[in-house]
Amino acid sequence: MADHDRLATIASLAKRRGFIYQSSEIYGGLRSAYDYGPLGVELKRNIAQEWWREMVLKREDVVGIDSSIMMHPGVWRASGHAAGFSDPLVDCHNCKERFRADKAPRATPGDPVAFHVGGKSQGLKKAGVVGPCGYVCPVCGSCELSDERQFNMMFRTSIGPVDPMEGFIQEVAGKELEKAQLRELYDRYLNESVIYLRPETAQGMFVQFLNVLQSTSMKVPFGIAQQGKSFRNEIKSEKLVFRTCEFEQMEMEFFVEPGTQQEWHRYWVDERLSWWRSLANIGENFRARVYEKDELAHYADACVDIEYQYPWGWDELEGVASRTDYDLSRHAEHSGVKLTYFDQQKNDPSTGKAGWRYTPYVIEPAAGLTRGVLCLLSDAYSEEEGVDADGEKKTRVVLKLHPRIAPIKAAVFPLVKKDGQPEAARRIVDALFKAGINAKCDEQQSIGKRYAKHDEVGTPFCITVDHETLSDGMVTIRDRDTTRQERISADAVVDIVRKRVEGRL
Numbered sequence: 218m219a220d221h222d223r224l225a226t227i228a229s230l231a232k233r234r235g236f237i238y239q240s241s242e243i244y245g246g247l248r249s250a251y252d253y254g255p256l257g258v259e260l261k262r263n264i265a266q267e268w269w270r271e272m273v274l275k276r277e278d279v280v281g282i283d284s285s286i287m288m289h290p291g292v293w294r295a296s297g298h299a300a301g302f303s304d305p306l307v308d309c310h311n312c313k314e315r316f317r318a319d320k321a322p323r324a325t326p327g328d329p330v331a332f333h334v335g336g337k338s339q340g341l342k343k344a345g346v347v348g349p350c351g352y353v354c355p356v357c358g359s360c361e362l363s364d365e366r367q368f369n370m371m372f373r374t375s376i377g378p379v380d381p382m383e384g385f386i387q388e389v390a391g392k393e394l395e396k397a398q399l400r401e402l403y404d405r406y407l408n409e410s411v412i413y414l415r416p417e418t419a420q421g422m423f424v425q426f427l428n429v430l431q432s433t434s435m436k437v438p439f440g441i442a443q444q445g446k447s448f449r450n451e452i453k454s455e456k457l458v459f460r461t462c463e464f465e466q467m468e469m470e471f472f473v474e475p476g477t478q479q480e481w482h483r484y485w486v487d488e489r490l491s492w493w494r495s496l497a498n499i500g501e502n503f504r505a506r507v508y509e510k511d512e513l514a515h516y517a518d519a520c521v522d523i524e525y526q527y528p529w530g531w532d533e534l535e536g537v538a539s540r541t542d543y544d545l546s547r548h549a550e551h552s553g554v555k556l557t558y559f560d561q562q563k564n565d566p567s568t569g570k571a572g573w574r575y576t577p578y579v580i581e582p583a584a585g586l587t588r589g590v591l592c593l594l595s596d597a598y599s600e601e602e603g604v605d606a607d608g609e610k611k612t613r614v615v616l617k618l619h620p621r622i623a624p625i626k627a628a629v630f631p632l633v634k635k636d637g638q639p640e641a642a643r644r645i646v647d648a649l650f651k652a653g654i655n656a657k658c659d660e661q662q663s664i665g666k667r668y669a670k671h672d673e674v675g676t677p678f679c680i681t682v683d684h685e686t687l688s689d690g691m692v693t694i695r696d697r698d699t700t701r702q703e704r705i706s707a708d709a710v711v712d713i714v715r716k717r718v719e720g721r722l
């Protein structure tokens with residue numbers, strides 16, 4: 218299947234089966250916004266829960282928080298986002314596409330290029346030469362491009378009961394002002410009440426460093442983790458939920474002693490890579506890509522992207538950055554509050570005296586949850602050729618989601634809707650519910666169609682109640698991936714499903 222087709226096929230299944238819908242679809246949809254349907258929300262929560270278990274619950278050296286989306290505007294001045302969180306934006310004069318310069322296809326300055334006028338797929342062709350920028354339009358290949366403009370990606374809004382624009386309107390009404398004067402006044406009024414929707418969850422953890430330290434008995438090295446929504450006014454949203462303006466992140470700030478950051482960075486890259494692989498079918502589709510020196514942010518001393526081979530090729534899934542003491546130092550400087558750690562057991566390396574006060578260094582594994590949903594859907598999607606009961610060629614679509622993240626763990630089918638079978642199926646589903654296992658009782662259509670439907674949504678186990686169940690107490694359990702069927706006792710279903718989901722059987 219071609220790459221484009223694979224993404225389109227996954228998007229179509231996601232919509233048809235209730236994983237991901239376009240937001241506000243009945244109004245024509247909102248660009249870059251998606252809603253998670255009944256199965257999508259379960260999948261997303263399950264991935265988030267696995268991450269939380271791995272990063273917080275299984276460890277004594279990491280604690281969780283949940284900080285607010287709206288923060289003091291000073292946070293963004295200190296973090297550098299207010300001034301520098303921008304992408305280089307370029308307009309194509311030929312096809313009118315707007316794109317990010319840093320993501321555009323590279324080309325050698327001075328090389329000839331040919332492209333269709335107006336970005337059409339055929340017709341009149343035009344020739345040109347690649348400019349000094351060294352890239353061309355990602356859509357039509359044209360070299361007729363605007364200069365780069367920096368575009369701040371933070372969503373701005375205002376807080377408080379007063380409309381900041383009211384004062385602005387009063388002040389400018391009836392006056393003839395130059396553009397620059399208007400801009401200055403506009404910014405002044407806006408800044409009085411401006412707040413931003415957070416573009417990352419990370420800053421919430423840096424600004425609560427001291428509170429966490431004082432309210433717990435954490436000792437360096439330790440981490441603060443959180444999950445939540447982030448917002449970026451992306452120039453170009455793309456590829457289903459890969460890049461959207463509203464998305465979810467799972468981030469952790471791990472505070473370490475200066476000088477130990479290299480080994481901790483290596484540790485977290487290995488941890489994160491093996492975690493993603495543990496939930497996937499094809500481990501080789503995940504890799505760690507080490508940043509070149511010139512790719513590093515000015516404050517980072519190392520960074521590795523965990524990349525996945527999406528239908529369009531290798532791309533970022535998670536970044537693991539070694540951020541030095543930049544964040545805590547900046548917040549200390551801007552807030553005037555000391556954000557340091559005192560280690561009584563260590564000698565200060567600069568004086569040799571007992572006790573060392575220092576600003577911890579930070580390792581930050583920052584993953585996308587919503588991007589993770591797309592990655593794991595893509596990893597799970599498979600088509601298997603086979604034959605049906607009549608010997609006809611048939612393609613079996615299977616979502617091979619790891620049982621731990623599958624939205625429905627077990628589907629229970631009565632073979633027929635009579636003879637006490639629906640009631641027996643219902644008793645099994647109720648027992649599964651009681652054990653906290655998400656199950657579904659499904660009575661509609663033929664057994665074959667019910668299997669096909671649950672293969673497509675990734676249900677790992679299907680249990681069928683048949684004529685003999687009422688006399689011998691046995692049911693059939695079918696494994697989604699192998700399609701192997703076994704007879705087991707109806708009383709053992711809960712235990713067997715639980716153990717298989719947990720990988721203990």
Ligand code: ATP
Pocket residue numbers: 417449451458459460461462463464465466533534535536583584585586587588589
């Ligand atoms: P990219 O280079 O793809 O824009 P980034 O390097 O800016 O990503 P980070 O700031 O490191 O991303 O954010 C950490 C993670 O958050 C990313 O690896 C990605 O999984 C996720 N993420 C970032 N931006 C978006 C977005 N607009 N939509 C969905 N997920 C995102």
